Amino acid sequence: MKNPVTLALKHTDGSSRNILIEPILQHNLTNTGVYKIYKTTIDNESALFTEELEIDESKPSLADSDNPDYLGKITFGQDHQQWEYAGELLTADEQQQIALYLHQKGA
Numbered sequence: 001m002k003n004p005v006t007l008a009l010k011h012t013d014g015s016s017r018n019i020l021i022e023p024i025l026q027h028n029l030t031n032t033g034v035y036k037i038y039k040t041t042i043d044n045e046s047a048l049f050t051e052e053l054e055i056d057e058s059k060p061s062l063a064d065s066d067n068p069d070y071l072g073k074i075t076f077g078q079d080h081q082q083w084e085y086a087g088e089l090l091t092a093d094e095q096q097q098i099a100l101y102l103h104q105k106g107a
Helices: 092-104
Strands: 005-010 016-025 031-039 070-076 081-085
Touching: 005 092, 016 092, 031 092, 070 092, 081 092
Parallel strands: none
Antiparallel strands: 005 016, 016 031, 031 070, 070 081
């Protein structure tokens, strides 16, 4: 997977929440097995960018810890069977849904 994708996480009460999964790639676009997870702005009523776009390569990127939409990351092992979640905001069921989706996509 080379591009970010959206996924609808299903909850036991029948509701769902859309998330954005961003693959972390090496410079040659090789997959690293690490995926960052963010809330989407569509149904979470949040907005990551509140000001006009100002491109300035000299400024550092927004750190994940400062990003209100960051939900954590999932890292797959070498065999692509084992995975680990780093974060505190996703339930075990949500983590499992994401890992299964990524595994099916060939992560």
